[in-house]
Amino acid sequence: MTRLTLDHLNVGYGGADIVKDISLSVGSGEIVAIIGPNGAGKSTLLKGLAGVARVTSGGLEVDGTDLVPLSPFERAIQGVAFMPQDRNVFRTLTVTENLETSAWGHDDIRARMDEVIALLPTLSGYLNKAAGGLSGGQRQMAALGMTLMSRPTILLVDEPTAGLSPNLVGEMLDVLANLTRHAGIGVLIVEQNARAALTRADRAVVLVDGRLRRVGPAAELAGEPDFGALFFGDHA
Amino acid sequence: MQLILNAIASAAVLAPAAIGFTLIFTLFRYTNFAAGALMTAGAFAAWQMNDLGLPIWLGGICAVAFASGLLMLSDRVVFEPLRGRSGGTLLLVSIALSVIIDNVIRFAYGTQIRAFDLPLRPPLTYAGLRFTPETLSVIGISVVATLAVGALLAFTRLGRALRAVADNPSLSSIRGLPVPRIEAAGILLAGALFGLSGTLAGLDLAIEPNLSWALTIPVIAAAIVGGLGSPLGAALGAVIIGLAEELTVAFISAPYKGAVGFVVIALVLLLRPQGLLGRAVERK
Numbered sequence: 001m002t003r004l005t006l007d008h009l010n011v012g013y014g015g016a017d018i019v020k021d022i023s024l025s026v027g028s029g030e031i032v033a034i035i036g037p038n039g040a041g042k043s044t045l046l047k048g049l050a051g052v053a054r055v056t057s058g059g060l061e062v063d064g065t066d067l068v069p070l071s072p073f074e075r076a077i078q079g080v081a082f083m084p085q086d087r088n089v090f091r092t093l094t095v096t097e098n099l100e101t102s103a104w105g106h107d108d109i110r111a112r113m114d115e116v117i118a119l120l121p122t123l124s125g126y127l128n129k130a131a132g133g134l135s136g137g138q139r140q141m142a143a144l145g146m147t148l149m150s151r152p153t154i155l156l157v158d159e160p161t162a163g164l165s166p167n168l169v170g171e172m173l174d175v176l177a178n179l180t181r182h183a184g185i186g187v188l189i190v191e192q193n194a195r196a197a198l199t200r201a202d203r204a205v206v207l208v209d210g211r212l213r214r215v216g217p218a219a220e221l222a223g224e225p226d227f228g229a230l231f232f233g234d235h236a
Numbered sequence: 237m238q239l240i241l242n243a244i245a246s247a248a249v250l251a252p253a254a255i256g257f258t259l260i261f262t263l264f265r266y267t268n269f270a271a272g273a274l275m276t277a278g279a280f281a282a283w284q285m286n287d288l289g290l291p292i293w294l295g296g297i298c299a300v301a302f303a304s305g306l307l308m309l310s311d312r313v314v315f316e317p318l319r320g321r322s323g324g325t326l327l328l329v330s331i332a333l334s335v336i337i338d339n340v341i342r343f344a345y346g347t348q349i350r351a352f353d354l355p356l357r358p359p360l361t362y363a364g365l366r367f368t369p370e371t372l373s374v375i376g377i378s379v380v381a382t383l384a385v386g387a388l389l390a391f392t393r394l395g396r397a398l399r400a401v402a403d404n405p406s407l408s409s410i411r412g413l414p415v416p417r418i419e420a421a422g423i424l425l426a427g428a429l430f431g432l433s434g435t436l437a438g439l440d441l442a443i444e445p446n447l448s449w450a451l452t453i454p455v456i457a458a459a460i461v462g463g464l465g466s467p468l469g470a471a472l473g474a475v476i477i478g479l480a481e482e483l484t485v486a487f488i489s490a491p492y493k494g495a496v497g498f499v500v501i502a503l504v505l506l507l508r509p510q511g512l513l514g515r516a517v518e519r520k
Contacts, residue, residue, distance in 0.1 A: 052406070097400075100393070101400045105412065
């Protein structure tokens with residue numbers, strides 16, 4: 001079931017479009033990885049979907065609702081949860097308070113917290129710690145937990161493994177993949193570690209210079225012998 | 237001991253306003269120099285109600301509502317259109333707002349000194365300390381108000397949301413918090429605290445338009461000493477400013493009391509710019 005639809009979408013800041021003419025859909029329980037070189041516009045695309053960057057033209061819908069005129073707050077109410085790469089927790093609040101605050105307007109906060117902790121059990125080890133004092137991995141896990149508190153239908157995740165140690169990269173991506181399938185959330189993930197992301201994603205899109213260069217099954221793209229050379233300049 | 241009691245009484249007047257000031261600063265990142273003018277407006281609102289025959293406590297509630305509404309109005313008319321401008325610009329605007337409020341009060345009430353209609357009673361004496369029942373009321377009300385705001389910020393959903401918006405308004409919006417509504421609640425709360433402090437100042441000091449200048453710097457100094465962004469620090473800062481003022485009166489000269497706030501601000505900025513609790517808050 002298609003949850004998120006992008007139709008010839010353009011996103012930018014001020015006058016200039018950074019992301020151009022993107023058409024894409026994300027289904028329920030599907031993980032779509034956005035990969036591409038630095039400066040390709042991957043994060044800008046996610047910000048445009050979340051309402052942080054401006055959609056200059058094109059269509060954007062979640063479950064048939066037009067998101068383009070909506071503010072970030074209104075998009076969050078519509079089930080769009082965005083996990084930014086940086087500054088993604090409230091540093092002066094404890095992890096518990098971060099989670100509680102992320103379910104504003106709902107009366108079943110306790111039940112939601114239990115749900116999130118069941119999905120991300122490591123959170124229970126530092127619930128009363130101030131988020132500003134968390135390690136990189138703990139912070140990313142807390143930020144992910146915050147996005148889940150709203151029971152989103154679409155999750156937009158920007159570089160969830162940035163700054164994490166190599167052993168935590170796989171763990172974080174596995175957690176994302178498991179909970180996506182378990183909770184039926186559609187996920188768009190931007191990940192620098194392209195090969196790790198492709199092993200967990202269903203589909204992948206390659207963004208180069210703000211334009212969609214390729215779309216296809218993640219395994220197929222990862223298997224192409226010239227994949228790294230074409231899009232990242234490497235020969236891995 | 238008498239000096240300490242006097243310092244606590246001064247701090248009791250300043251503390252709610254200092255918390256209101258730091259609340260506005262953390263939410264919007266600007267120094268609202270109109271804090272003293274809003275307190276003065278609150279004092280006059282309470283006096284006006286008292287003059288019309290209402291008891292002081294009811295006048296105080298009216299003052300809280302009036303200052304709250306006045307701060308909200310000034311935000312909508314003056315500050316909201318300038319959101320995103322530099323702190324310096326907003327400071328200048330708030331100074332202009334302060335002058336306007338002071339002069340509207342002066343125009344409406346003249347420069348005559350006014351006071352609440354209080355029964356004449358001799359000061360009480362206990363353990364060698366002299367104090368009036370009003371002093372005890374001022375301290376009691378201030379302590380209760382400070383604890384109530386602390387509890388609101390620490391334990392309620394609104395309090396957590398206020399702290400979240402102060403921490404990161406962009407993330408708050410992304411996480412589904414109605415940021416404008418939460419900011420409005422913060423403005424109303426800060427205005428209420430200015431109104432309360434104004435009423436307490438009216439019990440402790442003469443009510444006249446120049447009250448604004450006597451209150452602004454100590455309130456800002458208390459917030460800076462405590463560490464901007466920390467309500468607990470603001471209350472603690474109010475005690476330090478109250479003590480410094482009383483020490484100045486006792487050991488130097490009463491006219492120098494007005495300079496205490498400036499000196500303390502200068503010392504804090506030189507020695508510990510983050511204030512007393514600023515660093516502790518950052519580490520949380």
